[in-house]
Amino acid sequence: MTIGSPLQQLSGLPVFDFPEPGSTVPLPEADAVAWRISGPTYRDGDDEDWDQIFDRFLAQVDTKRVRALVVGGWEDAYDTSSAEIVTRLIAANSRLTGIEGLFLGDMTYEDCEISWIQQSDVTPLLNAYPGLKGFGVRGGSGLGFEAIRHTALETLIVESGGLGAEVVRGIAGSDLPSLVNLELWLGTDEYGADSVPGDLAPLLAGTNFPSLRHLGLRNSVIQDEIAEAMAGAPVVARLEHLDLSMGTLGDLGAVALLGGQPLTHLSSLDLSHHYLSEEMTERVVDALAPHGVRVVVDDPQQAEDWGDGEGHRYVAVGE
Known part of the structure; x- marks a missing residue:
């Protein structure tokens, strides 16, 4: 892609x-x-x-x-x-x-x-723009984002093939009381992604973004670990839309999601571009769809076999 x-x-x-x-x-x-x-x-x-x-x-x-x-x-x-x-x-x-x-x-x-x-x-x-309600940026190379307070910002989107840990910590540590929609393309280590779920701790704790309703942690090479962190993250309880698409999510991540806190309050859960087995895909849909959750499991992927015994997975957007 x-x-x-x-x-x-x-x-x-x-x-x-x-x-x-x-x-x-x-x-x-x-x-x-x-x-x-x-x-x-x-x-x-x-x-x-x-x-x-x-x-x-x-x-x-x-x-x-x-x-x-x-x-x-x-x-x-x-x-x-x-x-x-x-x-x-x-x-x-x-x-x-x-x-x-x-x-x-x-x-x-x-x-x-x-x-x-x-x-x-x-x-x-x-x-310089304290009245800004929506901000987006494409490209993670050289990107800087320090922890800030911005009272008007409602939407923040950062698209990248690889987002550095310092940037992730800066965003997660910001004070954005009006933020409703946050979307981060975390990317792959091949293009500079070196964050871990712990770098998202203030965000996952739900303390800094009291208005957050739509969270996208997308395009991540550590999507299973992100899913495991989301399973117990306090922020999930207030979300309406959770987007873990475009990454390398597999059965381990999906098991963690289903075994964690309830997700039946969500309006939508986007897992598209995933590496789930057919059985796990059905299990996720069967667990949530009857409760009115729109589960998006489009674009299933197959891990590549390089003959080394490991299944290689790729994010949707890298280079």
């Missing part, structure tokens, strides 16, 4: 690509769309860079009415971090006063593979 298409909406608004110079495409009302500012990752000499496109955007759009912003590609994103873009966005916070949604790094595999995207510390960006 790869990221094959850019975001279609953000903060409930359709994404609109800010047009090239000289375009006859009419600009929509400033508050009617999520504006996507994207430059070429492989730039020819005559192409505008991200800074130039952003300058035109600031000059042509009523920025105080802008509600959502998507940062797409930037030049040499596989080699150059997002730090300068973060700096530009911070400097523009007095103009973008109505921003509620922000996504950083909306690139497809043709622009830059997810694990090649060079990110930076995004904590100052969140601090």
Whole structure:
């Protein structure tokens, strides 16, 4: 699986690509769309860079009415971090006063593979926009996220092929009283993932995120261990949706889930892209579906046999 298409909406608004110079495409009302500012990752000499496109955007759009912003590609994103873009966005916070949604790094595999995207510390960006309700970032390489307090943030999404333990601890240790939806793509050690369930302890304890209702710990090479941790995690009792999809979940993880605290209060449990046996798949569905839980077990996988006696499993999104 790869990221094959850019975001279609953000903060409930359709994404609109800010047009090239000289375009006859009419600009929509400033508050009617999520504006996507994207430059070429492989730039020819005559192409505008991200800074130039952003300058035109600031000059042509009523920025105080802008509600959502998507940062797409930037030049040499596989080699150059997002730090300068973060700096530009911070400097523009007095103009973008109505921003509620922000996504950083909306690139497809043709622009830059997810694990090649060079990110930076995004904590100052969140601090610069205290009214932000939704924030997403794609790419774990170079990503920084310190423990912060942000009272408005309702949705936080971090997509990666490998998320470092320090980032996981920073997010889990943050004070986000309004957070309803948290989605972390933890990834694989081949691309920098080195966290363990213990790094999620404040999150699993349910102390920092009192409003959390949708939790996604996805795309993890340690999905069985994550499932075992979830089996006794106090945070589960308040959840409506639990998403453990895209990872390497097998029968051991599913047994732990079913043997732990009740899950019958959930509206949905997403285990898609899994390594469950047919018998275990049926067991999970039979245990929860009669209670009204929507159990998603699509996209079953088969472990690969390399002749070494071990079954090799893969996350859905790595490189």
